[in-house]
Amino acid sequence: MLLMMAEVLRLHKVSEALPDSSFWQFLAYHQDHVEWVGCALHDLIQPSFSFLVGVVLPYSIASRLTNESSFWKTFRHALWRSLILILLGIFLRSQWADHTNFTFEDTLTQIGLGYPFLFLLGFASHRIQLVALIVILVGYWAAFALYPLPSPDFDYANAGAIKDWEHNLTGFAAHWNKNTNLAWAFDRWFLNLFPREKPFLFNGGGYATLSFIPTLGTMLLGLIAGNFLKSTKTPQEKIRIFLILGVSGLILGLLLNWSGICPNVKRIWTPTWVIFSGGWCFLFLAFFYWAVDVLQKRNWFFFLTVIGMNSIAAYVIADGFNSYVSKSLRTHLGQNYAAIFGDPYQSLVHGFLMLAIDWLILKWMYDKKLFIRI
Known part of the structure; x- marks a missing residue:
């Protein structure tokens, strides 16, 4: 679920802006589906x-x-x-x-x-x-x-x-x-x-x-x-x-x-x-x-537990709520706010804030013991 929610980071845009970086190319490859035969992390x-x-x-x-x-x-x-x-x-x-x-x-x-x-x-x-x-x-x-x-x-x-x-x-x-x-x-x-x-x-x-x-x-x-x-x-x-x-x-x-x-x-x-x-x-x-x-290292995975305990909510938030969050961030912070670290990293900054907001929503639900089950 974290990998799906993290699609908002749009790593392929960073890779396109930095075509000589094998590091960002590697990350972008694994945040997308392969064309047909094979397997990426995504x-x-x-x-x-x-x-x-x-x-x-x-x-x-x-x-x-x-x-x-x-x-x-x-x-x-x-x-x-x-x-x-x-x-x-x-x-x-x-x-x-x-x-x-x-x-x-x-x-x-x-x-x-x-x-x-x-x-x-x-x-x-x-x-x-x-x-x-x-x-x-x-x-x-x-x-x-x-x-x-x-x-x-x-x-x-x-x-x-x-x-x-x-x-x-x-x-x-x-x-x-x-x-x-x-x-x-x-x-x-x-x-x-x-x-x-x-x-x-x-x-x-x-x-x-x-x-x-x-x-x-x-x-x-x-x-x-x-x-x-x-x-x-x-x-x-x-x-x-x-x-x-x-x-x-x-x-x-x-x-x-x-x-x-x-x-x-x-x-x-x-x-x-x-x-x-x-x-x-x-x-x-x-x-x-x-x-x-x-x-018994459960505390290592608390960040993931918050997401996993509400996997259906996480799926719906990532698939249906993020467009609203994205538009709101640009409305209130400015159209170019994400260029704080340079143009190549705009999608990363914007996506990180969206991901943080998604996680905080799930954390609030976790604290309130609001778990959506089917």
């Missing part, structure tokens, strides 16, 4: 969020059943939670639009679409959870692999794709190219079932509704991690398991991408991306579990 935001949904599910189920809630009552709550996430995602994507923008590829809607299935699998045995994960990954891979490649007369412009784009893949991996794949074809049908200003032809970034299926795979990895966390294993055993799964995920993901069997693409959430990003999530979890639960 690409790990959504899988981390999805992974943690799975991690907390065993605790959520145990808490609700302890409070004498029946299975069906708990399941109805899961469906309600799912619907709210989907509607909230659509609401945030419809800001400043003339009509409701029915789109289902953002973080909240993707989690909402997969959450009921995750909830049901939370009651299944560990073996069934693992089998479900394998079926999702292999089945989704096969569906893309069997979808035909573009014909010689394919209209790339009408699909928002470029025939000779430098990021296009060749050979078997071409089944996962931007806006010529199965998920794009599905959205050309599905999204046009909803009222629209004009027919849906393509998503400019290549994102797709069907990505919620492999995103469910990411949440299942989190569920597996949550089961280990909740188990009676020693902290050392848990950390060792997380490290093994993390490193294994990175290696397997790199091999699948390198071999051309399945490219590592976050934008369409390929099975390789589930495995690779899941590896990073296990490593992050191992570090924070070691630092917070084993070493």
Whole structure:
């Protein structure tokens, strides 16, 4: 959530103003999504969020059943939670639009679409959870692999794709190219079932509704991690398991991408991306579990705790409130106030103040024990 909120720093603008600085180029690269294949730090935001949904599910189920809630009552709550996430995602994507923008590829809607299935699998045995994960990954891979490649007369412009784009893949991996794949074809049908200003032809970034299926795979990895966390294993055993799964995920993901069997693409959430990003999530979890639960260094992470305890509020503030904050800062401090350290750093100064205001709002909510939960 901090990485998402920190988008207001606009590090790419600093990098553009200082083109000879490899330092700012490095930071700017990791504050943006890669064009297609690969991974930057920013690409790990959504899988981390999805992974943690799975991690907390065993605790959520145990808490609700302890409070004498029946299975069906708990399941109805899961469906309600799912619907709210989907509607909230659509609401945030419809800001400043003339009509409701029915789109289902953002973080909240993707989690909402997969959450009921995750909830049901939370009651299944560990073996069934693992089998479900394998079926999702292999089945989704096969569906893309069997979808035909573009014909010689394919209209790339009408699909928002470029025939000779430098990021296009060749050979078997071409089944996962931007806006010529199965998920794009599905959205050309599905999204046009909803009222629209004009027919849906393509998503400019290549994102797709069907990505919620492999995103469910990411949440299942989190569920597996949550089961280990909740188990009676020693902290050392848990950390060792997380490290093994993390490193294994990175290696397997790199091999699948390198071999051309399945490219590592976050934008369409390929099975390789589930495995690779899941590896990073296990490593992050191992570090924070070691630092917070084993070493008991909770005070080190208070800044992050304030954000994490109100993750939905943080998401909404970052996605829907910052334009107002930005305009207000310039209104009251002057249009050029952020040039105090020089023109190249204006976006950094302006963004830092916005980020500070966002955090102080969350800190006030934390102090008042105002936690938005769905």
